Amino acid sequence: MSGAEHSKTVVSLRGVMKEYAGKVTALCGVNLTVREGELLAIVGPSGSGKSTLLHIVGTLDRPTVGSVHIAGHDVAALSDRRLSALRAKHVGFVFQACHPVPGVSARDNVAEGLLYSGLPRSVRRRKAAEVLERVGLADRLDHRPHQLSGGQKQRVAIARAVVGEPLLLLADEPTGALDSASGAVVMDLLRDLNREGATIAVITHDTEIAGSLPREVRIRDGEVVADVRNLTSVPPMEPGAEL
Numbered sequence: 001m002s003g004a005e006h007s008k009t010v011v012s013l014r015g016v017m018k019e020y021a022g023k024v025t026a027l028c029g030v031n032l033t034v035r036e037g038e039l040l041a042i043v044g045p046s047g048s049g050k051s052t053l054l055h056i057v058g059t060l061d062r063p064t065v066g067s068v069h070i071a072g073h074d075v076a077a078l079s080d081r082r083l084s085a086l087r088a089k090h091v092g093f094v095f096q097a098c099h100p101v102p103g104v105s106a107r108d109n110v111a112e113g114l115l116y117s118g119l120p121r122s123v124r125r126r127k128a129a130e131v132l133e134r135v136g137l138a139d140r141l142d143h144r145p146h147q148l149s150g151g152q153k154q155r156v157a158i159a160r161a162v163v164g165e166p167l168l169l170l171a172d173e174p175t176g177a178l179d180s181a182s183g184a185v186v187m188d189l190l191r192d193l194n195r196e197g198a199t200i201a202v203i204t205h206d207t208e209i210a211g212s213l214p215r216e217v218r219i220r221d222g223e224v225v226a227d228v229r230n231l232t233s234v235p236p237m238e239p240g241a242e243l
């Protein structure tokens with residue numbers, strides 16, 4: 001593979017198997033490639049291995065067998081310390097029920113996502129305000145979590161995950177704890193971020209959400225059983241856009 005092609009591959013999993021203690025095989029022989037700029041769903045029923053896959057892709061866990069490359073780095077070759085650094089730099093996480101730190105403003109919650117960036121506090125706070133504006137919360141910068149709705153808290157969580165401009169955003173059931181209207185706003189936000197260039201993988205058991213995204217990786221009993229492109233979800237071309 002040439003260097004240029006390699007740099008466009010954000011995630012590469014080959015023959016990944018994960019066995020937990022007690023001989024539970026959560027993943028068996030998963031191959032997955034995610035390229036820069038993709039927006040994909042990882043969909044499957046409860047217990048199919050989605051969270052395990054997210055943990056491995058996000059370098060929170062290592063496979064029992066198989067290789068994992070993130071941003072061109074072979075995860076197996078990195079010490080835990082280097083892996084933490086890779087994760088902090090390249091991966092943003094959004095979980096189902098994100099709990100911003102209570103008593104801390106939305107802006108400072110987001111700025112915390114840049115704590116290890118080496119940037120001065122004033123710059124971290126400025127960037128946090130910019131990203132909160134981007135997720136539609138410009139008028140909520142000083143609100144504490146208890147003053148925000150569930151959907152707004154989830155948008156704060158997304159802002160926090162993307163403030164460091166990670167190469168990859170991993171969202172685990174990001175709408176799972178939300179009503180359908182707030183869930184739709186969160187999904188629209190993820191689509192917008194993707195249009196602006198973010199690479200995003202969304203874990204879901206919701207086949208409707210999965211079907212609305214450009215790529216759908218279906219997982220069952222720890223195996224990828226389908227990897228499909230949903231052409232219908234491609235947004236209409238802007239007038240005057242070139243092919």
Ligand code: ADP
Nearest residue numbers: 020021024026045046047048049050051052053
């Ligand atoms: P999903 O996210 O699709 O619900 P998981 O990845 O959480 O699936 O789980 C896949 C399988 O691995 C399940 O059978 C689950 O019980 C098992 N599992 C998950 N985490 C652990 C663990 N830490 N120890 C043992 N078994 C686990």
